[in-house]
Amino acid sequence: MPKDHGIGASPKRREDVRFLTGAGQYTDDINVYGQTYCYFLRSDVAHGKINRIDTSDAEKMPGVVRIFTGKDFEGVGGLPCGWQVTDRFGQPMKEPGHPVLAQGKVRHVGDPIAAVVADSLEEARNAAEAIVLDIEELPAAVDMKAALGDGAPLVHDDIGSNLCYDWGFVEDNKGAVDEAIKNAAHVTTLELVNQRLVANPMEPRVAVGDYSRANDESTLYTTSQNPHVIRLLMGAFVLGIPEHKLRVVAPDVGGGFGTKIFHYAEEAFVTFAARKINRPVKWTASRSEAFMSDAHGRDHVTKIELALDKDNNFVAIRTETLANMGAYLSTFAPSVPTWLHGTLMAGNYKTPNIYVNVKAVFTNTVPVDAYRGAGRPEATFQLERVIDKAARELGVDPIALRRQNFVTEFPYQTPVAVVYDTGDYNATMNKLEEMADIKGFAARRKASEAKGKLRGFGVNCYIEACGIAPSNLVGQLGARAGLYESATVRVNATGTISVYTGSHSHGQGHETAFPQVVAEMLGIDESMIDIVHGDTSKIPMGMGTYGSRSLAVGGSAMVRATEKIINKAKKIASHLLEASEADIELKDGKFSVAGTDKSVAWGDVTLAAYVPHNYPLEDLEPGLEETAFYDPSNFTYPAGAYACEVELDPETGKVTIERFAAADDFGNIVNPMIVSGQVHGGLAQGIGQALLESCAYDENGQLLSASYMDYAMPRADDVPFYSVDHSCATPCTHNPLGVKGCGEAGAIGSPPAVINAVIDALQSGGHKVEHINMPASPQRVWAAMHG
Amino acid sequence: MTEVTMTVNGKSVTKSVKGNTLMTEFLREELRLTGTHVGCDTSQCGACVIHVNGEAIKACTMFAAEAQGSEVTTIEGMANADGSLGVIQQAFQDHHGLQCGFCTPGMVMSAAALLKDNPKPTEHEIRDYLEGNICRCTGYHNIVKAIMAASGQDVSGIAAE
Numbered sequence: 001m002p003k004d005h006g007i008g009a010s011p012k013r014r015e016d017v018r019f020l021t022g023a024g025q026y027t028d029d030i031n032v033y034g035q036t037y038c039y040f041l042r043s044d045v046a047h048g049k050i051n052r053i054d055t056s057d058a059e060k061m062p063g064v065v066r067i068f069t070g071k072d073f074e075g076v077g078g079l080p081c082g083w084q085v086t087d088r089f090g091q092p093m094k095e096p097g098h099p100v101l102a103q104g105k106v107r108h109v110g111d112p113i114a115a116v117v118a119d120s121l122e123e124a125r126n127a128a129e130a131i132v133l134d135i136e137e138l139p140a141a142v143d144m145k146a147a148l149g150d151g152a153p154l155v156h157d158d159i160g161s162n163l164c165y166d167w168g169f170v171e172d173n174k175g176a177v178d179e180a181i182k183n184a185a186h187v188t189t190l191e192l193v194n195q196r197l198v199a200n201p202m203e204p205r206v207a208v209g210d211y212s213r214a215n216d217e218s219t220l221y222t223t224s225q226n227p228h229v230i231r232l233l234m235g236a237f238v239l240g241i242p243e244h245k246l247r248v249v250a251p252d253v254g255g256g257f258g259t260k261i262f263h264y265a266e267e268a269f270v271t272f273a274a275r276k277i278n279r280p281v282k283w284t285a286s287r288s289e290a291f292m293s294d295a296h297g298r299d300h301v302t303k304i305e306l307a308l309d310k311d312n313n314f315v316a317i318r319t320e321t322l323a324n325m326g327a328y329l330s331t332f333a334p335s336v337p338t339w340l341h342g343t344l345m346a347g348n349y350k351t352p353n354i355y356v357n358v359k360a361v362f363t364n365t366v367p368v369d370a371y372r373g374a375g376r377p378e379a380t381f382q383l384e385r386v387i388d389k390a391a392r393e394l395g396v397d398p399i400a401l402r403r404q405n406f407v408t409e410f411p412y413q414t415p416v417a418v419v420y421d422t423g424d425y426n427a428t429m430n431k432l433e434e435m436a437d438i439k440g441f442a443a444r445r446k447a448s449e450a451k452g453k454l455r456g457f458g459v460n461c462y463i464e465a466c467g468i469a470p471s472n473l474v475g476q477l478g479a480r481a482g483l484y485e486s487a488t489v490r491v492n493a494t495g496t497i498s499v500y501t502g503s504h505s506h507g508q509g510h511e512t513a514f515p516q517v518v519a520e521m522l523g524i525d526e527s528m529i530d531i532v533h534g535d536t537s538k539i540p541m542g543m544g545t546y547g548s549r550s551l552a553v554g555g556s557a558m559v560r561a562t563e564k565i566i567n568k569a570k571k572i573a574s575h576l577l578e579a580s581e582a583d584i585e586l587k588d589g590k591f592s593v594a595g596t597d598k599s600v601a602w603g604d605v606t607l608a609a610y611v612p613h614n615y616p617l618e619d620l621e622p623g624l625e626e627t628a629f630y631d632p633s634n635f636t637y638p639a640g641a642y643a644c645e646v647e648l649d650p651e652t653g654k655v656t657i658e659r660f661a662a663a664d665d666f667g668n669i670v671n672p673m674i675v676s677g678q679v680h681g682g683l684a685q686g687i688g689q690a691l692l693e694s695c696a697y698d699e700n701g702q703l704l705s706a707s708y709m710d711y712a713m714p715r716a717d718d719v720p721f722y723s724v725d726h727s728c729a730t731p732c733t734h735n736p737l738g739v740k741g742c743g744e745a746g747a748i749g750s751p752p753a754v755i756n757a758v759i760d761a762l763q764s765g766g767h768k769v770e771h772i773n774m775p776a777s778p779q780r781v782w783a784a785m786h787g
Numbered sequence: 788m789t790e791v792t793m794t795v796n797g798k799s800v801t802k803s804v805k806g807n808t809l810m811t812e813f814l815r816e817e818l819r820l821t822g823t824h825v826g827c828d829t830s831q832c833g834a835c836v837i838h839v840n841g842e843a844i845k846a847c848t849m850f851a852a853e854a855q856g857s858e859v860t861t862i863e864g865m866a867n868a869d870g871s872l873g874v875i876q877q878a879f880q881d882h883h884g885l886q887c888g889f890c891t892p893g894m895v896m897s898a899a900a901l902l903k904d905n906p907k908p909t910e911h912e913i914r915d916y917l918e919g920n921i922c923r924c925t926g927y928h929n930i931v932k933a934i935m936a937a938s939g940q941d942v943s944g945i946a947a948e
């Protein structure tokens with residue numbers, strides 16, 4: 001019998017009511033009295049020298065309040081990068097400046113050159129058209145390999161090349177890895193592209209800046225996954241506004257997927273401009289603008305080698321990757337191809353020797369940063385593709401080859417720094433085999449073939465590092481922030497509770513799931529508990545939501561704060577019951593004296609805390625409110641096995657997903673309904689990457705996919721009903737809830753399963769295709785069949 | 788400026804609008820009905836779907852002036868008279884057919900239009916009909932399931948949760 005409340009139950013989401021009735025409060029729904037509108041004039045060339053910007057005619061246009069250019073930001077800080085990577089030679093990465101508005105040069109299509117602030121958006125837009133620009137177009141660095149070649153155009157002249165860093169991991173392993181590969185019985189090599197994607201949350205970014213002269217305080221309403229991070233970066237590094245004079249609010253946010261983690265120029269601009277003109281400034285991205293200003297994702301080109309001994313045991317992995325940074329370093333960009341990618345190259349397997357080399361490259365393209373999975377999908381894709389290729393070359397079953405090499409003993413120290421605390425990869429694989437009905441595949445293939453179609457089956461495993469992250473560890477790795485999370489549990493006099501969390505909900509359902517945790521601990525009804533998030537003026541310093549960390553880190557902070565509440569409440573109860581504190585038990589919202597029928601209700605204790613007439617005032621402060629900061633001691637390691645079955649039309653090359661099964665180990669589950677939903681969404685994004693999505697540039701750096709006409713988003717008829725399971729749980733050993741995180745798994749685990757299935761289908765039709773780059777569009781598949 | 792009169796969620800409204808004011812702007816800015824969302828600028832995403840004279844329309848493709856004399860329904864008009872969720876809205880909540888909620892108003896409005904014409908659509912028909920509505924969060928699984936459930940079909944056989 002499934003539970004109907006507390007941990008493990010699936011209550012209906014309480015946030016749904018406002019979203020379903022049009023009562024959500026998204027940033028664009030916020031208008032501030034006296035507000036102006038901002039329009040950014042953006043570069044339409046990939047690379048150019050700004051000779052002149054003449055705003056004199058534009059300034060005279062109706063409604064214009066003020067026009068800003070790069071000149072206005074001289075002496076103002078640039079957008080900071082939050083992670084410093086150290087290269088193979090012990091040198092820090094190259095870290096060029098990133099001005100709020102372009103200074104001297106434009107470096108990608110979409111780079112903001114000027115901002116018009118006017119009484120209406122229409123007037124702002126019209127005035128922007130009257131700005132006279134003299135920009136001398138320069139040759140652009142677009143292709144990464146070419147960008148590293150001699151004589152390539154330089155994105156940043158002052159750093160002398162387009163190389164951001166050349167990273168080796170673990171550098172000391174390199175010799176052993178080279179040796180193992182040289183002596184291996186078999187080496188499988190694969191070169192592949194993990195294409196550039198655009199996260200595309202359905203709500204475009206919005207920023208509203210407001211300024212109060214009364215107390216010299218700025219407020220920024222923004223579509224962010226982590227308002228405190230924005231407050232810190234923007235206040236301390238860009239605008240020099242102290243934190244107590246800066247409030248950042250991220251209200252209902254319409255999806256993030258990573259791209260709303262970062263601090264963007266537009267946020268700094270509206271905050272800056274509102275102070276200058278003493279009026280609120282609002283900016284709402286159009287979708288086309290989002291395509292050229294939201295940080296993009298992925299964009300790796302990789303060569304991977306997998307070496308096996310004569311018994312098919314994995315003995316070494318060596319990879320070389322070019323990772324695109326785009327024109328500037330976005331907030332966490334340097335960490336993605338390194339610490340979020342290299343550390344996962346062991347996958348679910350016990351490969352003793354691993355060496356990862358990554359060269360990060362500047363190009364005249366939109367900056368690239370974390371997108372759902374961030375580095376881990378790139379690691380998973382190359383590893384799970386090369387294993388499949390190896391199985392085919394060796395003529396062995398791809399599942400058996402995986403099983404043979406699984407890590408089976410925990411904790412497991414990988415050769416790439418991380419320690420897996422727990423897992424059971426055979427269990428998820430067993431589950432998957434059952435879900436995917438492998439036995440029935442032959443018959444289904446036959447049926448497809450009878451219709452003139454090909455059918456393929458693909459499987460893969462994945463592991464990710466979530467619950468980001470132990471602060472001291474990431475500090476050593478170059479993070480310029482701690483990655484703890486905070487929670488304040490404020491119990492009111494009548495017993496209701498507000499929980500203030502640094503985690504941010506932009507679709508994850510925290511307002512429903514978090515109360516389940518607190519309610520379970522206190523034995524009271526979930527409806528008595530509300531979650532407050534997304535406003536730096538209300539919540540303690542929090543690091544926000546990304547890296548599947550909300551429950552593992554934010555939830556743990558909540559557990560710790562609630563434990564403190566219980567401790568204090570027991571003291572109050574012992575006073576009221578005139579019993580020793582050690583004898584007080586809390587059960588079902590009641591404090592009782594063990595072994596007696598004496599008890600006080602939760603509400604009596606909370607009332608006593610705030611109306612302390614009968615209260616141990618000498619020993620205990622009144623009130624019932626506690627804060628905890630939780631810093632995890634390790635990452636968490638969700639893992640699983642995924643299977644995809646495709647049908648391929650040899651006439652057109654079109655691939656259809658017929659079945660998709662996902663068996664995940666997320667540790668303990670608080671709300672199974674929400675967890676399944678997270679997996680579904682991730683799967684659609686992974687299937688989108690595998691079959692549809694691609695952010696394309698031409699050789700001059702023109703963005704070819706700048707709208708939904710050219711960027712193929714997965715739609716309802718591109719995906720099937722998924723079969724998902726998370727019953728194979730090995731609880732995380734180091735956080736109090738035993739949870740691992742589920743937000744990114746679907747996007748990490750699905751692309752290789754799809755491509756493995758496509759290759760299987762092609763091979764079954766006699767096509768000797770060993771690899772196909774994503775997206776496996778009809779055109780590409782057809783070309784592979786006939787190439 | 789021209790004066791337009793229309794009925795929005797059962798109430799008559801008269802406003803003067805510019806000829807180029809989009810229906811999305813009119814609803815969101817003039818009437819403060821911010822449940823109708825704008826997710827794109829190429830009429831591809833469906834976050835803005837409303838009903839005009841009973842038909843599903845992308846409000847971003849229509850000028851407010853064109854709605855003169857029309858009967859308009861937005862997401863704010865979809866709940867029951869007592870304020871409780873309508874059948875489709877309720878099915879979306881019951882089956883977790885929404886996450887961030889941004890596409891949701893458009894999804895509900897499209898679903899309502901579909902069920903009016905086709906009271907028991909198949910999975911395939913639903914997926915086909917939703918071609919113009921993008922959701923980035925749910926992977927569509929629970930949206931399709933919710934619409935099937937709203938049309939009275941048994942969805943218990945559809946994969947877990």
Ligand code: FES
Nearest residue numbers: 826830832833847
């Ligand atoms: S906003 Fe109307 S279709 Fe996207």
Ligand code: FES
Nearest residue numbers: 886890922923924
């Ligand atoms: S619920 Fe977020 S876009 Fe659909």
